[in-house]
Amino acid sequence: MSSGLITLHLTAISTVSGTITTTTTTTITPLVKRFTATVVIGNILSGVTTIPSTSFKDDSGANLPANGLTVPGSNGYYNVFVNGTLIAGGLTTLTTASLAINNALTIGVTVVLETLSFTATSSSTSTTNNLVVTTVIQSI
Numbered sequence: 451m452s453s454g455l456i457t458l459h460l461t462a463i464s465t466v467s468g469t470i471t472t473t474t475t476t477t478i479t480p481l482v483k484r485f486t487a488t489v490v491i492g493n494i495l496s497g498v499t500t501i502p503s504t505s506f507k508d509d510s511g512a513n514l515p516a517n518g519l520t521v522p523g524s525n526g527y528y529n530v531f532v533n534g535t536l537i538a539g540g541l542t543t544l545t546t547a548s549l550a551i552n553n554a555l556t557i558g559v560t561v562v563l564e565t566l567s568f569t570a571t572s573s574s575t576s577t578t579n580n581l582v583v584t585t586v587i588q589s590i
Contacts, residue, residue, distance in 0.1 A: 460587050460588065462585055462586070462587050462588075463585070463588070464583055465586075466583050467580075467581075467582050467584070468578060468579060468581035469579045469580065469581075470578050470579075471576065472574055472575070472576045473577075474572055474574040475573055475574075476571070476572040477570070477571050477572075478568055478569070478570050479570075479571070480567070481526075481566070481567045481569070482566050483508070483520050483564070484564050485506040485514065485519065485565075486562050486563075487505045487549075488505075489557055489558065489559050490505070491557050494557070497553070497554045498551070498552055499554060500548050500549070500551075501549045501550075501551075501561060502516075502548045503515070503517060503518045503546065503548060504516055504518070516547065517546040517547050519544065519546050519547070519548070519549065519563070520546075520567070521546055522567045525568045525569065526567035527565075528542075528563060528565045529563075529564045529566075530542045530551065530561065530564075531561070531564070532551070533559050533560055534560075544563070
């Protein structure tokens with residue numbers, strides 16, 4: 451009698467059925483800041499009006515420090531108003547140190563800078579309902 455190895459060959463097939471319900475809640479929070487300044491003769495040079503951050507006041511009337519302006523990131527934007535009129539976006543450059551307007555403004559006009567930044571927070575919850583796994587083993 452020859453000795454041999456007997457091997458068993460089986461196939462397993464699993465089927466998953468049921469439902470999974472996922473609920474996602476997203477909260478978007480805006481952060482709005484407004485700053486006001488009056489144009490003075492030292493702000494105007496070569497047809498450009500540059501107002502340093504120290505010339506601006508916040509909503510509570512406090513003067514801003516050097517580099518105190520808020521520059522919104524990719525999830526925000528800013529608006530500039532001169533004497534209450536919205537200025538086209540391509541005419542201004544905002545840094546933490548200053549606001550530059552590509553026009554020589556009139557001395558004494560009021561400039562309002564409004565910055566808006568948004569943060570989003572999301573949470574998800576998944577619930578399984580009647581989840582069943584069936585496995586069938588077959589010999590080959």
